[in-house]
Structures are given as structure tokens and as C-alpha cells.
Amino acid sequence: MPPPLLHTRCPxxxxxLPFLRLGEGPTPVRRLSGLGRHSELWVKDEGxxxxxxxxxxxxxxxxxxLPEARRRGARTILTVGGLGTNWGLATASYARERGFGVxxxxxxxxxxxxxxxxxxxxxxxxxxxxxLHTKARLVLxxxxxxxxxxxxxxxxxxxxxxxxxxxxxxxxxxxxxxxGAQVEAGExxxxxxxxxxxxxxxxAAGLALGVRLAGLRTRVLGVVVNDTLRLDSATLLKLAxxxxxxxxxxxxxxxxxxTAPDAIRxxxxxxxxxxxxxxxxxxxxxxxxxxxxxxxxxxTYTAKALAALLDLEAAGQLDGGPxxxxxxxxxx
Ligand SMILES: *Cc1c(COP(=O)(O)O)cnc(C)c1O
Numbered sequence: 001m002p003p004p005l006l007h008t009r010c011p012x013x014x015x016x017l018p019f020l021r022l023g024e025g026p027t028p029v030r031r032l033s034g035l036g037r038h039s040e041l042w043v044k045d046e047g048x049x050x051x052x053x054x055x056x057x058x059x060x061x062x063x064x065x066l067p068e069a070r071r072r073g074a075r076t077i078l079t080v081g082g083l084g085t086n087w088g089l090a091t092a093s094y095a096r097e098r099g100f101g102v103x104x105x106x107x108x109x110x111x112x113x114x115x116x117x118x119x120x121x122x123x124x125x126x127x128x129x130x131x132l133h134t135k136a137r138l139v140l141x142x143x144x145x146x147x148x149x150x151x152x153x154x155x156x157x158x159x160x161x162x163x164x165x166x167x168x169x170x171x172x173x174x175x176x177x178x179x180g181a182q183v184e185a186g187e188x189x190x191x192x193x194x195x196x197x198x199x200x201x202x203x204a205a206g207l208a209l210g211v212r213l214a215g216l217r218t219r220v221l222g223v224v225v226n227d228t229l230r231l232d233s234a235t236l237l238k239l240a241x242x243x244x245x246x247x248x249x250x251x252x253x254x255x256x257x258x259t260a261p262d263a264i265r266x267x268x269x270x271x272x273x274x275x276x277x278x279x280x281x282x283x284x285x286x287x288x289x290x291x292x293x294x295x296x297x298x299x300t301y302t303a304k305a306l307a308a309l310l311d312l313e314a315a316g317q318l319d320g321g322p323x324x325x326x327x328x329x330x331x332x
Contacts, residue, residue, distance in 0.1 A: 004063070005177035006170065009213055016250040017170075018067035022059050022094055023049035026178040029188050032325070034292030037314050039321020042188050043295065044179055047330045050090075052097060053125075055330020057203050058090035060171030061163035066095060068167055074157035076101035076149045080138060082276060083108060083131070084115035084300070085122070086329075087162045087200070092125035102127040103149045103156060105138045107228075109276040114298060135228060161229065162200025166242040169206035172196075173243065176210025179324065183216065191218045192319045195309045196326040197301035198222035198266065199275075201231050203328065205239035208263040213254075221318075222266045223305040226275040233266045240264070270308040276300045281307040295327060302329045 001021045007014045027049050032041040050059035069077055077095050081088045081104065088104045095102050104127050109115075122129060130145060132138040149156040159165060176194070183190050194211065198204050204222035211218045224231050240259045248254060272279035282303035289295040289306055297303045309325055312318050 004174050005181065006174055009177060010247065010252040010254070012251040012253055013247065017064070017247075018071060020063055020067045022063050023051055023055070025049070025174070026182060027175070029179070029182050029324070032293045035288065035310065036321070036323070038316060039313055039318060039323055040189070041309075041313070042191065042322060042324045043293070043327050044175070044324055045327040046175065047296070047327050050094070050330060053093035054086070054090040056086065056090070057171065057175070057326070057328040058087050058163060059094065059330070060174055061168035061202060062090060062094050062171075063174070064167050064170045065159060065163055065165070066098060066100070069095075069100060069157040072157055073154050074100070075151040075154060076103055076156040077159060078103045078105070078145060078149050078156035079159040079163070080105040080107070080161050082106065083111060084118035084276065086118070088127065089118060089121055089125060091159075091163070092122065092127035096126050101149070103145065104129050105141065105145055106131045107135055107138055108133050112278070115276070160200065162202055164200035164202030164205070164239065166239065166246045169202040169209070169239055169243045172203045172206025173210035173213065175326070176207045176216070177214050180211070180214025180216050188324070189322045190216055191322045191324040193221045193321070193323045194218050194326060195221045195223065195305060195323060197305035197328060198224045198231050198236070199226045199301055200229060201236050201239055203326070204264055205236045206243060207326070208237070208259045209240045209243050212257055212259055212263065219262065220264045221309070222264055223270055223308040224266050224268045225271060225301050225304045227271060228275055231266065233264045236264045236266065237261065267308050267312070270304045272304070279304060279307070281311070285310055296329065296331065298329050298331070302327065
């Protein structure tokens with residue numbers, strides 16, 4: 001298994017920052033010729049990433065988080081999400097396969113067929129589910145959840161929603177380093193914008209740091225699809241800087257690597273009524289992506305992100321491109 005590009009870029013990290021490969025990179029890039037009015041649109045497709053029961057961008061986070069859980073001696077991973085959480089499902093399938101218990105604190109959001117199917121898969125995954133319904137009740141239950149999942153003296157390894165800790169965000173650093181290598185190899189032109197859905201922020205934050213490490217001038221456009229967390233660009237930049245600080249603390253020599261204040265732009269106008277509430281614009285983008293580009297999107301994240309991309313592109317607000325859409329959805 002090849003080492004992560006981050007270890008190649010910063011050899012000092014090879015011994016201090018463990019990595020567990022769970023998928024095969026680089027993920028492909030291809031031109032979306034059926035879409036876009038003024039600029040070249042491309043996709044980097046994370047959908048096939050991962051060797052387990054679930055794909056997409058969450059697997060990239062687990063490649064850093066699971067070996068850290070092991071390093072801490074944790075037996076159980078405790079994390080949180082919505083009823084249809086892709087993050088919870090990815091964690092359950094990859095962590096349990098590697099001998100960890102998984103406990104999930106879940107909160108409510110609108111339930112459709114997709115969410116119902118996800119919930120069934122979560123139930124079948126072997127994870128222990130604690131449905132707390134609201135964020136307030138989840139917070140109140142936290143001490144009990146920690147106590148319930150302690151093993152001897154070792155507490156569960158707690159991960160925030162979406163796995164968006166400074167360490168988890170390194171998953172997207174790896175995606176951006178791959179993109180940098182693909183630009184260098186002439187597979188695609190240097191993008192002006194790299195567009196992603198923002199659900200918990202780790203992906204956008206990691207991409208911003210990663211394009212900087214890759215030496216690209218590309219900026220990150222984050223389409224906010226979650227209104228239950230604070231996800232403005234200042235918050236995402238702070239997470240990117242915490243990831244940078246983590247790399248330095250583990251020994252990386254990163255002179256002059258700081259994410260610029262304009263490295264991440266966020267857009268909130270495609271959220272609709274809230275997290276996991278589908279929108280008409282998202283559903284149109286989903287249909288178009290399937291018909292014109294053979295892309296399989298879902299309604300909570302990627303459909304809204306592509307809708308924003310297409311609307312902004314049509315309005316001439318993406319600086320002429322080229323624009324790369326990050327396909328983060330990986331159904332199996
Ligand atoms: C979680 C998720 C995202 C968002 O990534 P974050 O790092 O949580 O912002 C985007 N797309 C899909 C399909 C996801 O499951």
C-alpha cells in the first residue's frame with residue numbers, strides 16, 4: 001500500500017502521524033462536458049473510495065482517525081450525527097471491521113426513504129445507537145454516554161459530528177494533494193475553485209490547507225448544507241489552522257504555510273429549510289447530474305452543492321473557471 005501523499009510531502013510525519021489506508025487513490029478526475037455555460041467543469045470523484053461497506057469523503061477521515069484511536073488504546077469510538085448519518089455508517093463499517101466498538105448519539109431530522117434506508121443500515125451495522133432526538137438532550141447525555149462506553153480506565157475516543165476534528169480534516173488534505181499531483185501531471189488545468197458541500201466543515205477546511213500544501217492557487221467554495229453547526233468561513237479557516245498546528249506539533253516543517261483569509265468562501269443560499277431538507281434546486285441539479293454526467297448525487301449534501309456551483313457558474317461568479325466539483329457521495 002503506498003504511503004499517503006502527506007507523508008511524502010512532509011517525511012517528518014511518517015513516524016509521528018499514523019495512517020491506515022482504507023481505499024485506493026488517486027480518485028479519478030474527469031471533465032463534465034454536459035454541464036457549465038462559461039467555464040470548464042470537472043469532477044474529482046470520491047464515490048469509489050473505500051474498501052468497505054461505504055465510500056465517499058468520510059473514509060478519508062477515518063484513515064487518520066482509526067490509527068489515532070488505536071494509538072490511544074481506545075476500544076470504542078463514540079460519535080454523533082443525524083438519523084441518516086453517512087459519517088456514523090462509515091465509522092460503523094470501517095471501525096468495527098478493525099475491532100473497535102462504535103457508539104452513536106443520534107438526533108432527529110426529516111426522514112425520507114433515503115434516511116429510512118440509512119437507519120436500517122445503521123441498525124444492521126452492529127453499532128450501538130442512542131437516539132437522543134435533540135442536540136440539547138445529546139449534550140445532557142454526554143457524561144452518561146462516556147461512562148456507558150468506558151473500557152476499564154480507557155474512555156471511548158470521542159469524535160465530533162462528521163469526524164471534523166483537526167485530525168479528521170487531514171483526510172481532505174490528502175484529496176487536495178492528489179488533485180495537485182493530477183494538475184502537475186496535466187490531467188486537468190489548475191482550478192480557480194474547488195467546490196464541496198459543507199456538512200461539518202472538515203472537508204472544506206482540509207481542502208483549503210491541502211491546496212496550499214500542494215502549491216495550487218485554487219480557492220475552496222463551501223456550500224453550507226447544515227444549519228445545526230456554525231460553519232462560516234472564519235470557523236472553517238480556524239479548523240484549517242488547527243490542522244496546520246497539529247501537523248507542526250507532530251513535527252512537520254511548514255514554513256510559510258498559513259491558509260489565507262480568502263482561502264475559503266462559503267455560500268448559504270442553497271440550504272433551503274435546513275439540514276436534510278431537500279430543495280427544488282438541489283433536485284434539479286441531481287437529475288441533471290445523473291442525465292448529463294452520470295453522477296449519482298444524494299439530496300442532503302451533493303445535490304445542493306452542485307446546484308450552487310451551476311447557479312454561480314451560470315451567473316459568471318466563478319471567475320471563468322476551471323471549476324472542480326468534489327463528488328463526496330459514495331453509496332454501495
Ligand atoms: C459528510 C458529507 C459531506 C460534508 O463533509 P464535511 O466534512 O462533513 O463538511 C459532503 N457530502 C457527503 C455525501 C457527506 O456524507
